[in-house]
Amino acid sequence: MSGAIQFLNITPKDFLDEVDKRLDNRFVDFTKKFKPDPPEEFMTKEEVSKLLKVTKTTINNYTNRGIxxxxxxxxxxxxxxxxxxxxxxxxR
Structure with a gap:
């Protein structure tokens, strides 16, 4: 045997159509499940102080305390x- 595969009762076009259909289904399933991670957002000390509604000194304290x-x-x-x-x- 030379490693060839014989298909009975199917034309080459029908075979390729079936392969295309199955690949399309797998691709659709993959794209539904794939959710890329959003890029990490970096903020300045001023932006953080506005977000948390605290002073920049408080941000320095949080940094020094390892928060x-x-x-x-x-x-x-x-x-x-x-x-x-x-x-x-x-x-609580």
């Missing part, structure tokens, strides 16, 4: 919005 993690680039300090939201704790 917020600062990230730097080119002399600027940024905070990840997702980490800010996780830092907010539920009270």
């Amino acid at each position: 917020l993690t600062p990230y730097g680039l080119g002399g600027m300090i940024y905070f990840k919005r997702s980490e800010i939201e996780k830092a907010i704790i539920k009270l």
